Amino acid sequence: MIPFSKTLLAWYGDHGRDLPWRRTRDPYAIWLSEIILQQTRIAQGQAYWERFMERFPDVQALAGATEDEVLRLWQGLGYYSRARNLHAAAKQIAAQGRFPDTLEGIRALKGVGDYTAAAIGSIAFGLPAAVVDGNVYRVLARHYGISTPVGSAAAKKEFTALAQSLLPPEQPGDFNQAMMDFGAVQCTPASPACLLCPLADSCAALATGSVDRLPVKEKGPAVSTRRFDYIYLRCQGRTAIRKRGPGDIWEGLYEPIVCDNRSEAAEGVPGDSSPAAATAADGPEQPRLLRSVRHQLTHRTLLVDFYLWEPQQEPVLPEGYFWISEAELDRYAKPRLFELLLEEIPK
Ligand code: SF4
Structure with missing residues (x-):
């Protein structure tokens, strides 16, 4: 295994967050967590996930709900298109008779993009697909000293290829979750814990004093x-x-x-x-x-x-x-x- 991946997985074994949807391989529970966490912090999203699992324990129950009911349970999370897509996707899955177990099948669900498809596919079905989001951009940009502005199409291609090359095929779900947690807990945006970092010896940003300059961001649209x-x-x-x-x-x-x-x-x-x-x-x-x-x-x-x-x-x-x-x-x-x-x- 590539040393970066081995170190990261060892770190995850010691420091990975214990979350209820990590104790199951049920694709419905994992999909639900991924949709809720798309734009929500874990601290807030976990209570919603628990409420949804209690009210709609399986995809058929969610598919059979009214939209008003789903929106009411979602209330307070914002980005309501996620709730509408969740509901529509539940109906898609119920109509198919089972949760899709290929990347293409998962990607075809409403509200599921590349990131979410890779997360669900790798965690629930062991599919070898690397996730790429803000955490991954940050960790890889710093560790490998990459200054391509994130947000560009070129960056997406470059970082996806790199993440994919690091992904151990036998543990894709663990690796993806390790990247998430490492970016959220260790290699954070404002105050990364470089002194205690197991990747410090091989980190390009640390070696060149550019931790606070990476990743390079593209300017977003005006508010x-x-x-x-x-x-x-x-x-x-x-x-x-x-x-x-x-x-x-x-x-x-x-x-x-x-x-x-x-x-x-x-x-x-x-x-x-x-x-x-x-x-x-x-x-x-x-x-x-x-x-x-x-x-x-x-x-x-x-x-x-x-x-x-x-x-x-x-x-x-x-x-x-x-x-x-x-x-x-x-x-x-x-x-x-x-x-x-x-x-x-x-x-
Ligand atoms: S040394 Fe610092 S910047 Fe480099 S990977 Fe570790 S936490 Fe991130």
């Missing part, structure tokens, strides 16, 4: 800012919500009245021309500002004003909205932002 208002309408024990439509990061989730004067038509508040606005603008029953928040998404900063609007008379709702009893709100899956608004609403 844009968007402002809008979130209005909680309360009238005779009821409130109004709507379901987000297709093609949106919050597709399928429910939201309160949104007033966006900058990029969409204003809806349901004084100052616009909707029927609800006409009702509200008549009296002193103006929406009351509760709090302004800054909410960070990957490529967008949201600046949102939270309002509470309590008219005496039921206003006509903007298109797409419907009334529900306030007591029923728990039954609807919501983006984190709506939950934050609800925390401000007096009972």
